[in-house]
Amino acid sequence: MKKPDLDVLIIGAGPIGIACALECKKRNLNYLVLEKGALTNSLFNYPLNMTFFSTSDKLEIDDIPFISNNPKPTRNEALEYYRRVTTSKALNINLYEKVEALKKTEHGFNIQSNKDNYKVRKVIIATGFYDIPNLLNIPGEDLPKVFHYYKEAHPFTLQNVVVVGASNSSVDAALEIYRKGGNVTMVIRGKSIGERVKYWVKPDILNRIKEGSIKAYFNSEIKEITPTEVTIKTPNGVQTLDNDYVIALTGYHPNFELLDTAGIEFSKDEKRIPSYNSETMETNVKGLYLAGVICGGMETHKWFIENSRIHAKMIVDDIETKPL
Template structure:
């Protein structure tokens, strides 16, 4: 069984940043990623453009050059992939971690392919893998998805998009422009204020002109093979429907954190307990990095404000060592 100074769980931008910092400081490390390099970014919509500018997505002061100020998914994949490969990071892909146990001061990390030992674990698993479900009849139908990829798929189809966030608005606009008949279902009374500032006027104008239909202050009651039933402010309404994109947000893998022994705040935000100076949790030797630190407040942490976690964590491990 191999031993490392640090086992990093999650091969996204922040996990990669942690690996770079560990390598730079002479610590042995391994990054375990259940999918491809930067798995979450890989699963973003094919045409996605980041809200942040390229320099804010940089890690370890490695320049990120993009065609526009705000890079697109394909450019980000190229950037982080090149960092991982050119630095010969010790990263194991398509290797999901199944369990972590601790005896005395040492952890045993068991993956689908191997087992490892370490005194320090960094959990940098993000939040994109578990969608917030609607818990309504018909949500498990093949026509319903919690992820959006390519608008071409919905051309000529009656598409309902649930939500008012960036992902919902992007899906609605792109699918409309590829020939879908788009209807937005929004719980609130307007398009979300956090929607990208250069996109928000576009969706508002498409709604005003009638190109995209919208139901404000509405929720979905039921989905069937050919229809969708909505609770609107004027009562129930049933619409003909081919596909549903339930883009209602995502959440961290709380079950995994609980199995490790990480504690949480006592409110609905479910924020993990950690030291803000070192990123170490209530479990000695277990550190958090990236968006997972925000619990259900997934809008609080981004690459740009959490890339510093790598230096904080490695510094604390070195001081203990």
């Protein structure tokens, strides 16, 4: 049987996948990164004017300085940083190449992408969670007026817009659209704005709701979307609103299908935490590692760049202790 061509294949070229590539390169491992989209594809799809909660030093990888013009770096600054790291270190990354199958073999793994096949010894999955939205599962959600991602406010000027959710992304979208001339209504399942909303933004959204500039329905949920209206179930009964667009920012989840087909086990509850060794990041499948946000299952708020960039060194340390 043919021996594997690569020591390590990394799936995902986000910040943590890049960190893993840097670590592999430092140890002279024969590695390759496959990314189905653009470099740092999730960051690329963030809102244009997004500001990180973390300071730039917390987003650094491999002790490479991240210099920002602001106390909190912006999306564009982060894209520039990770792009420069990738190009200056000449990392081996194939973009726009999607992994379609992952199979354990005698000598490692067979990886099939939409462009090629690879035989590898070890695999690191660092795919994050931003690619698959949590759906509302209601009538009308498939209408073209419904979005699960938000990029910028301009298209929603002079439009009746419903923003679903109370997280950072929902609050940012509601405020930006309001300030660009949109008529914004928030529909929030809980009783208040989310606890993890950025501290410098939370007073802004609370004041806009209090003064009536942004309408908010708490303890409420959308029941149906039509081309011209939305129907909302509220504590005061069912409300029907004129509506042009719905932005449903209800969160996202990892690619469980890929993990399932790879043979990774999960916790038996709704959190779906994948099985891995917290000291090595190796899963129950020998030679298969997880890095970054994907480790949290449905608890996507537990892991982020700041506290998972250490996974790269943990994983490659473990790989070096085992025969290739």
